[in-house]
Amino acid sequence: MSLLNRRRPRLRNSDPDVRAEAVRELEKEEVDLLTAVAQTDTDIRVRRIAVKKLESPRHLLEISEKDEDESLRAFARARARQLLVQIGCDNRDVEESQRALGLLEAPADIAAVADKAHFDDVRASAFEALTDDSALAELVLRSKNPELRSRALARIREPDALKSIVLAEDSRDLALAALGQLDDIAALETIADHGAVGKTVRRQALAKLEKLVPEDHPIKVRERDERFKEILKQVNALDQSGDADQITELETFVSQWDALRVLSEPSAALVEPFQKAQESIRERAEKLAKRDQQKPEASHGDNTKGDSAETEPAPADEERLALLRSVVDLPEGDLEKTLEAARTQWNLLGPSPDDTLTQRFEAAIAKGENRLSTTKKADERGRALVEFLEKAESIVKGGKLPASMRDWQKLARAWPSFDGIADAESKARYARAEAVLADQKEKQRLDRDAQDQAALSDIQAHLKKMAELAAMDVVSIKQAEKELRATQELLKAMGPLAPSVNRKKIRREISDAREKLFKKTQETRDIEEWKRWANADIQNGLIARVEALRESKDVPKVAKEMRDIHEEWKKAGSAPAQKAEELWQRYKPIRDELKARCDEFFKKQNVERGVNLEKKIALCEKVEAQKDSEDWNKTADAIKELQNEWKTTGPVPQKKSDAIWKRFRKACDHFFERRKEHFGDLKGERDENFKKKEALCETAESLRDSADWTKTVAELKQLQAEWRTIGAIPRKKSDQIWKRFRGACDHFFDRFKRRDEVDAEDKLKRREELVENAATFAAPDPNEPDAVAEKVNGLWTDWKGLGRLPDSGRDVQTRFEKIISELVGKAPAAFANTDLDPAANRKKREKFVTRLESLVSGFKPDEPSTGERDELADLAARLKDALATNTIAGAKSRDRGQDWKEASVEVRRLRTNWLRVAPVPGDEGRLLGERFENAYRDFFENKPTASR
8 A cells, every 4th residue: 555545545535626635734744745745646736735835855856857747847946946045044954054055056046055054164165166157246236244245256257247246236345346357348338338336436447448448449538538628627727817927837738738639639629718728828927027027127217317216116125026036936945934934024124115016925925835735735645645556565465365356446446536646657556566466366267267177177077987987888886886976975065167167067967977877886786696697607617627637648738727727717706605615615626636736747847947047057157258359250150159059958947037048148248239339430430531521522612712822722732631641431432522522622723723814804703893883873963973973983993903904804994984984974073183083084195195106106117208298207206216215326226126025015004004094084085095096006016027
């Protein structure tokens, strides 16, 4: 008979109304009956009544998962949550409260326990388990515990949650604290524009926005517009005061205005009033300055007229005027004492007959006192700023971050009042302190993320472990039970997780994984029980195999089979308890009998192996005696013979086998490694010689195109000498490296034999480069010709520095002179008094042409006389030649060929000098060149033939 049938016949009545009334009459303590009705009754209304009376969270949670009606499942779930929160918060049993907390999943329920739980440990566990930012925000807004609110606020990361706190929080301190953690621009803009938020909070939001948004953002533009308006208001007030002496204050406002204009322009409605007020103040200041200058001059002019003694100022007025000027021009020093002394001195002078003078003095004193008051206030503000910055720096140096945040938020509200007077260094100090706090916040966030990630990783590791165990074909029951216990503890003490993690989903995954593993464990227990019965058959078969070994004569095979059978016996595991002892008593005697036979056999075998050991020890000693030999080939053959003998010697005792082999192998290896090293050293030496010769090749190749003939010849000979001192190299590389070295040397010495031609070719190449450079020059600027003239002169100097031009370079000479001539001809005045001076060079070349033509005329062949004038010219030429040889008679008697030869020396010298002189521009230069070339050609064409 079921529980319902036994206890309450009405509960099984077919009428739902009767059953419903019976459920209402049940006491709340009758949990089993209420649970049975809630789980089994067919009518949903009856089940709902039972659920409503049921106060067991565990049973309610089961109903919330299994009932077929969704609305009833939701109702049961809500009842379970309500009861779990109550249990978590009551003061009856701390462990029961902790268990109730472990079953809660909704962030709002966990937040309620964190806020209202009686036990501190339960509140702490609930707070650590709370990771949802929305629930944390509700905790900040609803809790009456200030410390809990601050801790919850410090853990919130989502901008929307922080924004909701700022907009809804009546406490300005908490609102500012939430604002301090908010860096989202959209959220800050909402707060800054929200009319219901306090002014201080809005200002802080605007201040944060100014640091985050770009300069063209509407927030910054609007703030600058407000600042423009404030400056205009102050300048208008200064203008309306009529105090023109405050020109310094005006300049300060103008500087602030201009600094803002760098970022953005003010509206046109502000610019014009600002300009008018500025001009009004400056005009007033100029008028007053002129009036102060004219008064002393007017007084001076009246004295010169001598009209009346009554118009002259009294000495006391002069002292008052001087005192007035001293007060107006007071420096920023000790104003207080100076003003007091000035007032005392004024009073000693007595009443002044000039009321205007007295008013001006009082105005100057008032202005000085105003300056003094401003200075004192500035000093006080400066000291307050220093204290403020020191406090800001002390806050971020030590202490826990939540305390630092609270102190900082209180301090940050005062910063806007210092922002206007703080200099760049003070702002930098405040910014550094703010940056340190931001770094601390970021570090806390990263640490919290790391903890959340570690918790999630731990959970995932357990999930993975359970999944792996559940997926095994055969799972260790001990290991599975250990993991199930660990997972149960994990569910109870689950800490905070990252906001992005679905806590409910994680708990569901853990529960599913535990259920799968539990089922697998139960299956394994059943399988183990069946295996025990199967093991009995396996052990019977092993006993039959052991009995069969009694007939075998192959003792080593018997020993091996016995080892295998015994391993299989151990692997088979236990048989059922009632058969295990019987099977073991059948197996053990036979195993002992066979083991005794094997032991006797192996004892004899050990004696034989002892003899083999002695033989191998002798072989080891022979090898060790030869291991340091340097007769490499003979010793190698001997040791190889010993190795062959070792192979033919039988086995040794197992315990000594490895040691004796290592000893023999070590001695053999020692000799053969020495032998290998010996032959390796020879190879290494040859390789090193090859590297040396390769280095000599590289050096020779670097000198093969050198034009420093003497030095390079010496260096190459030194390299050749070094080559001969280097030893042998690998044979395969010998010929190749020698050809490389010889090729580099031969290349240089071939060039050395024709070094004059090489030098000439080099100079001709350099002349070609000069021609190319000259061709790139533009014509000199008529207004600034000196710059190009200097470059052209430099080219000409470089050209002359290359020495004599070979005949093969005549074309280069012609092209270069043509370019230089054209450049000089376009601005001849720029080359005056230089090597390219056209006038000076024309005279030199005319002189060379005249001299060459005179030499040529002395060697032209005689022509028929055409008259008296030709005869006289011929006579004059011959007389001139005769005078050149100091005697007419001598001229007739000298060999004409010898004269030509001597004259050719001068002709060549003339040509050399001709080439050293810069070309003359224009047709005149061209004609001179043609005359010179024609005369030069004629001279050599008219070479006298040898007399017979």
